[in-house]
Amino acid sequence: MKKVLIGMDYNPNSEKVARKGYELAKKLEAKVCLIHVLADVSYYGVNYPTFMGYEGYNEMQVDLNVISELREVAKDFIETAARHLDDPSVSTHMAEGPTSSAILDYAKEWGADLIVMGTHSHSVLEKVLMGTTASRVLEKTDIPVYMIPVKEK
DSSP states (O other): OOEEEEEEOSSTTHHHHHHHHHHHHHHTTOEEEEEEEEOOOGGGGOOOOOBTTBOHHHHHOOOHHHHHHHHHHHHHHHHHHHHHTTOTTOEEEEEESSHHHHHHHHHHHHTOSEEEEEEOOOOHHHHHHHOOHHHHHHHHOSSOEEEEEOOOO
């Protein structure tokens, strides 16, 4: 194993995922990349016509600068997380789109040998209706996945 990709979400519990993933990568003498995925925000800037009686999008007039600001916040988050590991060799990647697809796409592009992710506690209803990013990654990957259990307190 030469490359370990660590998935980070914007949650304080991600620190545990980053630390455990980083420790494992160092034991394997592998390169580390932290990835953060920003859900597809482009639709926030679209002014849709009224549909089904709903005029919300026309009234919102969402400023495209908001999208740019969200990208900057996400980029700052992942770069700060990497610096927190105090290892200049740790790289970062910021992606956009459906989280599981973005992780899997970048894992292949980067040539990851292992994906590290946290598993959050979700309600049964949430899992049934939405699934989880971790389960979607596990469903579709051909790259081994190391899961770090993370429970909300």
